[in-house]
Amino acid sequence: MKPSFFLLIFSLIWTGAQANVPVRYENYRPVQDLTHQWLMYDHEEKVYVPYRYDADKEFQIFTLSLDLLRYPHAFLLVRTPLKGGNIFMDRALVRESKKQEWLVYSLDSLRREHRKDQVYFSFFAASSPSDVIAYIGYPSGNAAGSSVREESSVRDVVRLTPRSVSRFNSGVAIAFLLSLVVMSFVSSNYFRVYAKYYSLRDVLSSRVKEDLFMIGKPLDRPSLLFVILLSVVLGFLILMLQFGGLPITEGSFFFQSGNTFAVHAVNFLKLCLLVFIVYVVKFFYLNIMGKLFNLGKVTDLHYFKVIQCSLFFYSGVLLVVLIMYNTYISFPEDIENYLFVLLLVFYLWRGLLIYFTINRESNVKFLYLFSYLCIAEALPIILGMRIFF
Numbered sequence: 001m002k003p004s005f006f007l008l009i010f011s012l013i014w015t016g017a018q019a020n021v022p023v024r025y026e027n028y029r030p031v032q033d034l035t036h037q038w039l040m041y042d043h044e045e046k047v048y049v050p051y052r053y054d055a056d057k058e059f060q061i062f063t064l065s066l067d068l069l070r071y072p073h074a075f076l077l078v079r080t081p082l083k084g085g086n087i088f089m090d091r092a093l094v095r096e097s098k099k100q101e102w103l104v105y106s107l108d109s110l111r112r113e114h115r116k117d118q119v120y121f122s123f124f125a126a127s128s129p130s131d132v133i134a135y136i137g138y139p140s141g142n143a144a145g146s147s148v149r150e151e152s153s154v155r156d157v158v159r160l161t162p163r164s165v166s167r168f169n170s171g172v173a174i175a176f177l178l179s180l181v182v183m184s185f186v187s188s189n190y191f192r193v194y195a196k197y198y199s200l201r202d203v204l205s206s207r208v209k210e211d212l213f214m215i216g217k218p219l220d221r222p223s224l225l226f227v228i229l230l231s232v233v234l235g236f237l238i239l240m241l242q243f244g245g246l247p248i249t250e251g252s253f254f255f256q257s258g259n260t261f262a263v264h265a266v267n268f269l270k271l272c273l274l275v276f277i278v279y280v281v282k283f284f285y286l287n288i289m290g291k292l293f294n295l296g297k298v299t300d301l302h303y304f305k306v307i308q309c310s311l312f313f314y315s316g317v318l319l320v321v322l323i324m325y326n327t328y329i330s331f332p333e334d335i336e337n338y339l340f341v342l343l344l345v346f347y348l349w350r351g352l353l354i355y356f357t358i359n360r361e362s363n364v365k366f367l368y369l370f371s372y373l374c375i376a377e378a379l380p381i382i383l384g385m386r387i388f389f
Helices: 002-019 107-114 163-189 191-197 200-204 209-215 221-243 261-292 296-326 335-361 366-388
Strands: 028-033 039-042 047-050 060-067 075-079 085-089 092-096 102-106 118-125 133-139
Touching: 075 107, 102 107, 163 191, 163 221, 163 261, 191 200, 191 221, 191 296, 200 296, 221 261, 221 296, 261 296, 261 366, 296 335, 335 366
Parallel strands: none
Antiparallel strands: 028 133, 039 047, 039 060, 060 118, 075 102, 075 133, 085 092, 085 118
């Protein structure tokens, strides 16, 4: 009797353990069961609360809150109930579901598409959450070659209440408006100088003595206005990359977290201020290095070329990002690697251009100039790339 008794206990334990695992679809391995995580929206408190069944209502609305950063490269798998219904993603109707069909959504694709780290997946149907199977899973085996298709490509989008999108659009709008005001002011008051900064021929030229005579000292009013313009352009670019899914300011004590217009506006102003301080500090750093190497006369050339090249390059990158944003072109998954390579090529090109500019405009020995550029130009770049990447 003892072997039979132990076999019965083991069978009960195994059955109970299997009951806690959601029904799997083909070759997708579950990592988080969402069966007991359904929510409903409380209109009085204006928050999501645990789901409660309302027998007086024929149609039920139940929601999942999806953290898109918790499981990178994972998938949301959902089996619809016997009674069909409508599926919403962040209050936007995405499709009408059939009876007991499997839906597969890539969490990375959802993050790039909605430009946020958390989305709400909702059902509107004459069923209850107990009739729905939902879990987060990873492909295993031949999942990539199976008949599952990501439902993000099958959408009949009807925006009912696009509140979640308006906050991002408002943040982009205020940043674009401030950038446009600064650029209009600088271009209208210093048109000839503005042409020097945004002319490809002048950027690639190593003859800058006439430009310095026109612009003046690095911290004079015209030069300082172009440093402010560069700060605004870089702040706007970082904000756009943040919207595109690149976590640049996340987890920093200096920046606020949230998805409101005020948060985006404050973070944009902080980014502009931080970039402005960095470039002003760089001017004093170049002056100190120039005095140490007895190259004080070339620091103005160096600083002007840094601002000129950076303003031209980052304005071009910002233009490309804005085109991608407005045409709904998502960033690639490994955007960090592309950005790293792009910045590396730019800084190498800028360093060579600065070397030839200083070498042409002044009689400096190669060893002195090389040592100066290694400490004044290469070292800060290496430290910055190491911090951000």
